[in-house]
Amino acid sequence: MQKSKVHLILPTLLIYGFFSNTLWAQKEDATWYLGYPGGTENFGASKISFLEDGSFESTKDTSFYRGFTDNNCVISNSQGNYVAAFNGYWINDASGKIMLNGDSIWFESLPYLYGYSDDDIPQGGLFLPWPNCPDSLILLYTSKGNAAWPNSAELACLHLFYALIKKSGNNGHGVVLERRNLILNDTIQYGRLTATRHANGRDWWILVNERFSNRIYRLLFSPSGIQKLDSQHVNIALIDGLGQAAFSPNGEYYAIKSSYGLSVGHSLDVFRFNRCTGHLSEQIQIKNEGSAVGGLSFSPNSEYLYVSYRNNIFQYFLKSSNIDSSKILIANVDPLFPSYTFNTMQLAPNNKIYICATNSMKFLHLINYPDKLGADCGFQPIGISLPTFNYASISYSPNFRLGPIDGSICDSLGINNNPNCRWRSEQDTLDPLLMYFHDLSYFEPSEWHWNFGDPVSGFNNISNEQHPQHLFSTNGTYQVCLSVCNANACDTLCREIKLGNSHSENPEILTQIQVTPNPFSSMLYVGNTSPLGNNNCIFRLYNQTGTLAREYKLPFGITEIDTKDLPPGMYFWNVESHMEILRSGKIIKLNE
Numbered sequence: 001m002q003k004s005k006v007h008l009i010l011p012t013l014l015i016y017g018f019f020s021n022t023l024w025a026q027k028e029d030a031t032w033y034l035g036y037p038g039g040t041e042n043f044g045a046s047k048i049s050f051l052e053d054g055s056f057e058s059t060k061d062t063s064f065y066r067g068f069t070d071n072n073c074v075i076s077n078s079q080g081n082y083v084a085a086f087n088g089y090w091i092n093d094a095s096g097k098i099m100l101n102g103d104s105i106w107f108e109s110l111p112y113l114y115g116y117s118d119d120d121i122p123q124g125g126l127f128l129p130w131p132n133c134p135d136s137l138i139l140l141y142t143s144k145g146n147a148a149w150p151n152s153a154e155l156a157c158l159h160l161f162y163a164l165i166k167k168s169g170n171n172g173h174g175v176v177l178e179r180r181n182l183i184l185n186d187t188i189q190y191g192r193l194t195a196t197r198h199a200n201g202r203d204w205w206i207l208v209n210e211r212f213s214n215r216i217y218r219l220l221f222s223p224s225g226i227q228k229l230d231s232q233h234v235n236i237a238l239i240d241g242l243g244q245a246a247f248s249p250n251g252e253y254y255a256i257k258s259s260y261g262l263s264v265g266h267s268l269d270v271f272r273f274n275r276c277t278g279h280l281s282e283q284i285q286i287k288n289e290g291s292a293v294g295g296l297s298f299s300p301n302s303e304y305l306y307v308s309y310r311n312n313i314f315q316y317f318l319k320s321s322n323i324d325s326s327k328i329l330i331a332n333v334d335p336l337f338p339s340y341t342f343n344t345m346q347l348a349p350n351n352k353i354y355i356c357a358t359n360s361m362k363f364l365h366l367i368n369y370p371d372k373l374g375a376d377c378g379f380q381p382i383g384i385s386l387p388t389f390n391y392a393s394i395s396y397s398p399n400f401r402l403g404p405i406d407g408s409i410c411d412s413l414g415i416n417n418n419p420n421c422r423w424r425s426e427q428d429t430l431d432p433l434l435m436y437f438h439d440l441s442y443f444e445p446s447e448w449h450w451n452f453g454d455p456v457s458g459f460n461n462i463s464n465e466q467h468p469q470h471l472f473s474t475n476g477t478y479q480v481c482l483s484v485c486n487a488n489a490c491d492t493l494c495r496e497i498k499l500g501n502s503h504s505e506n507p508e509i510l511t512q513i514q515v516t517p518n519p520f521s522s523m524l525y526v527g528n529t530s531p532l533g534n535n536n537c538i539f540r541l542y543n544q545t546g547t548l549a550r551e552y553k554l555p556f557g558i559t560e561i562d563t564k565d566l567p568p569g570m571y572f573w574n575v576e577s578h579m580e581i582l583r584s585g586k587i588i589k590l591n592e
Contacts, residue, residue: 054424063096201404
């Protein structure tokens with residue numbers, strides 16, 4: 001096999017790395033930035049910080065001069081502290097300003113190029129840590145051009161480039177040492193840059209397809225730089241256009257979704273991926289109708305694939321003998337609110353999938369339990385509110401918590417999959433003593449041992465399930481511990497859980513907006529004692545597919561809502577004021 005190398009020349013101070021046979025905490029995706037472009041120093045981005053307990057904090061950050069739209073990638077260090085962000089125009093440093101030498105990372109005066117990488121290329125940039133060089137990053141990025149010049153206009157990406165970043169440079173704010181370095185000289189897919197770990201647990205695979213072709217470039221990123229290996233030709237040519245690409249969290253699947261207008265159609269290509277060789281196999285191409293936007297994301301257990309279009313979201317079961325026939329409708333956009341749409345997705349560190357809209361909104365949609373089949377995945381329209389408007393943007397990143405394939409021929413570096421224990425918990429909407437626990441551990445645990453710190457419950461105080469539930473004996477504070485193990489090691493994480501008397505009496509839940517009773521049957525009561533009364537608040541109730549079931553303007557006081565005709569099941573509600581979600585929740589409808 002003939003190989004050609006693209007050598008990335010590093011200054012001497014960068015080439016001294018370290019070698020470890022243990023995988024440590026990987027939190028490079030713990031910070032996201034979203035936000036509508038403002039163009040003034042007072043612009044505020046939405047900063048989402050994912051915490052160890054599976055929760056997140058959403059705050060407004062005024063450090064950035066320009067916002068984030070389709071082209072959005074952010075990277076933190078292994079401890080979760082924000083390092084750099086890319087918006088398609090420049091690289092932002094650790095203070096949120098333009099990084100030293102991070103402006104105009106690509107510019108070309110040729111008439112068929114618009115110029116910069118541009119901000120409207122979904123997944124047009126990708127940060128990766130330099131293997132074995134903890135102070136170095138690269139940014140992979142593409143340029144935007146017109147593939148049909150000079151006769152007509154047709155958006156395309158031209159070539160693949162990289163920028164080299166020293167994180168500790170410029171007094172810890174970061175510095176770009178190299179930029180505009182060419183890796184691929186070709187017309188390639190429109191954005192959709194992603195990566196997955198090599199089976200050795202250290203290096204990275206990057207796949208890039210030649211535009212409207214069955215040719216796939218295979219790139220291997222190792223301590224010595226980026227190697228462009230021989231191309232692979234798959235069975236069916238890939239359609240180019242708007243969309244998203246992703247590797248499954250375990251690296252065994254690769255999927256790419258493309259939408260090229262109604263005349264050509266919309267294509268979903270799913271492959272098996274070999275992390276040792278970087279080759280694709282078992283291609284399945286599925287054609288769908290729909291609007292020319294959207295994206296995709298895998299479930300944390302790599303068994304389900306979620307694919308979004310502007311007006312709906314589907315789930316595919318990857319272990320089915322016929323993946324196409326396994327398609328299940330998860331969500332629809334209600335025609336009364338066509339602006340509450342679906343666009344690209346990202347699997348977060350808390351194992352939930354977040355979905356942005358196609359236009360400027362102050363919320364993200366949410367899939368709470370993506371490892372579950374059909375409606376049990378817990379799709380929640382308008383799942384979280386944001387402090388700023390966000391236009392068609394989500395922060396893209398690969399799975400940093402993937403180790404080697406133990407025992408494979410490529411497991412050659414002595415790196416061990418030592419489990420790292422993490423978990424989150426949720427309180428039941430009906431019984432305040434019932435808690436649901438979700439394992440978030442990584443590096444391939446195979447055993448789970450829970451202790452709920454509730455000795456009164458007897459034998460039920462322990463569980464060996466991965467995602468158990470526990471009914472606590474009484475109100476109080478409990479220390480809950482999870483130990484995860486595999487053949488290499490074990491890891492334990494303990495946290496305190498505080499349980500109040502009830503939802504309505506819990507001071508952390510008591511607010512000026514209340515929806516009761518829960519469960520409900522024929523009537524629902526919405527109390528509004530906020531200063532935003534007098535019909536400035538809107539209450540909306542959705543079923544599990546995101547279809548609007550009720551909408552009311554809320555005056556000051558209590559609003560009675562007749563719900564006799566609604567079928568039983570789980571519903572989601574929110575209260576909005578001036579396009580901002582004030583509060584949201586879920587509620588159960590029972591048979592009368």
